[in-house]
Amino acid sequence: MLKKVIRVWVADYKRLQSVRIRELKDKLSDIDKLLDQRNVTVEILFSRMEAMKQLQDVNSSGSRDFMQKAKIRWAIEGDENSNFFHGVINRKRSNLSVKGVMVEGEWVDDPSRVKDEFRSHFADRFQEPGISRGRLNFCFPNRLNSEQVTDLEYPVLCDEIRDAVWACGENKSPVPDGFTFEFFRKFWDVVGPDLCTAVQWFFEHGSFATGCNSSFVVLIPKTLDPKVVNDYRPISLIGCLYKVVTKILASRLLMVISDLISDVQTAFSQSADFFS
Known part of the structure; x- marks a missing residue:
């Protein structure tokens, strides 16, 4: 009987979380559209920051729940070639994946253009050092x-x-x-x-x-x-x-x-x- 009640409670909780996440994402989408139209005000920026914070809090609660379950399953299954193991890896890959970047005020999500932007950026930063090197004209006492x-x-x-x-x-x-x-x-x-x-x-x-x-x-x-x-x-x-x-x-x-x-x-x- 207790399991049935807990299942209903968990289902309702997940449904409310999904609705809340969808509402926050819709709100962020509307704010981003205003920003794209260059209607930038202090109120809009604070509203976006607050929505981002709320979305982060909701995702953090879901992550904590997932971590608790993961610890239990990891203790049982361990590092096995299972759906659970690949689910953890895919989740990490999704969080760390590069969706796109801003290039001269334009959002670019084409993979080839994103790669070119990263390549050119880091190619400029990590160039081969020159022949001459700086020297310290100082006698160290030690x-x-x-x-x-x-x-x-x-x-x-x-x-x-x-x-x-x-x-x-x-x-x-x-x-x-x-x-x-x-x-x-x-x-x-x-x-x-x-x-x-x-x-x-x-x-x-x-x-x-x-x-x-x-x-x-x-x-x-x-x-x-x-x-x-x-x-x-x-x-x-x-x-x-x-x-x-x-x-x-x-x-x-x-x-x-x-x-x-x-x-x-x-x-x-x-x-x-x-x-x-």
């Missing part, structure tokens, strides 16, 4: 002693590489080669020697083999309602070899950085030229 220099430049050992692999996360976003650190840990006896050889090659020659530095560039929305290209933050999904190298460099710098930089100067700790 210097590494000979023992610290030896520790930094000491050849990388296989045990150090293994510790770096085990210090990284197991299952993060897949990289272009498709391998995660869980794979390297599980089959370390097989692939470990080759990975050590590749990492040691980098420290000896200062370069990667072709393809080892490839990465996926992913666009993460900065806001709940991204409109222009600047509303997206680009991140790079880099390969495991690159992460192992950076982990080793960070571990070695951690041993000497306190003697070079004060605790209140941590913003400068990413400057590679400072340690050269």
Whole structure:
């Protein structure tokens, strides 16, 4: 008897939520039409902000309900090839997908034009650096002693590489080669020697083999309602070899950085030229 009452209550709740979402979306659509006609007033902007907040609150309540159910089902089914698992993935893809962008005051949703806009924007931002580089004409008072220099430049050992692999996360976003650190840990006896050889090659020659530095560039929305290209933050999904190298460099710098930089100067700790 209790299940029947709860089912009716849940059905009514979902119906009211759907009606509320539809009303808010219709309201936002009407406001956007006014904005497209350049009828912009402070009242209209505040009305749009309030409608967006209400829509976000409604969606958040639905997301919390979905998360509760997901935790229960995940505990039962786990990471299986099921409809539930693919539903979670499809929902994330839908939330992160790029519907369109504003280009010179015009809303563009054609995939080819959207791609061209993103490509041209980031091509202008991430150009190849010039030949000349800036230099700091300043003598830093703190210097590494000979023992610290030896520790930094000491050849990388296989045990150090293994510790770096085990210090990284197991299952993060897949990289272009498709391998995660869980794979390297599980089959370390097989692939470990080759990975050590590749990492040691980098420290000896200062370069990667072709393809080892490839990465996926992913666009993460900065806001709940991204409109222009600047509303997206680009991140790079880099390969495991690159992460192992950076982990080793960070571990070695951690041993000497306190003697070079004060605790209140941590913003400068990413400057590679400072340690050269």
